[in-house]
Amino acid sequence: MLLAFRCALASERVSATAIEANEFPQLAQELEVWAVPRIVVDGEPRWDGAVPEPEFLRRILAAA
């Protein structure tokens, strides 16, 4: 989670929101959140699980 926050704090282009899946079950179901952390980029589910910073950046920028 902190990596996403760090990206948002480093770039005005990036926003980062942690969403507590249990409190928003309808949204979690729509985005097929079966495991956490689930990373969603611009509304599209991308991957589950923590990855190192270089890989995190590679993945979010590939989705941009």
Next chain:
Amino acid sequence: MELLRAEEEAKVRDWFAELQWPVELFVALGPEETPRAGSGDVDFGTELVRVCERLAELGERVTCRTEEDPEGFVRFPAVSIRPDGRDAGVRYDGLPWGYELGSLVGAVVEAGRVEPTLRPESLAALEKLDRDLALDVFVTPT
């Protein structure tokens, strides 16, 4: 119930003492009825205010402000973590509890740093972004 154990609280105080500029926890409470159906006795909005006010007690540079149904929020309750009062797009939707309380504390610590903590190559890559990017990370309390 106490939010943090004594040793955890001491650590958080130390981290918050190192903040280089103020960090505001802007809590958005929604129009929905609370406690929500199926949530037992937990009123998520009330609890989020309690968590954020408690964190604000642990650092001179951490403040907490609450508004009902403010503009720009789609889910409630939520907290915007604002470095120097600026909306930097850093939010937590819902109640950070258990392990996830650490994410909120971490967000405050990160927001309190003047210089980003990403690697130089990561910062360079982000500088090339030519459009907005919204990251949502689904989490659970455990």
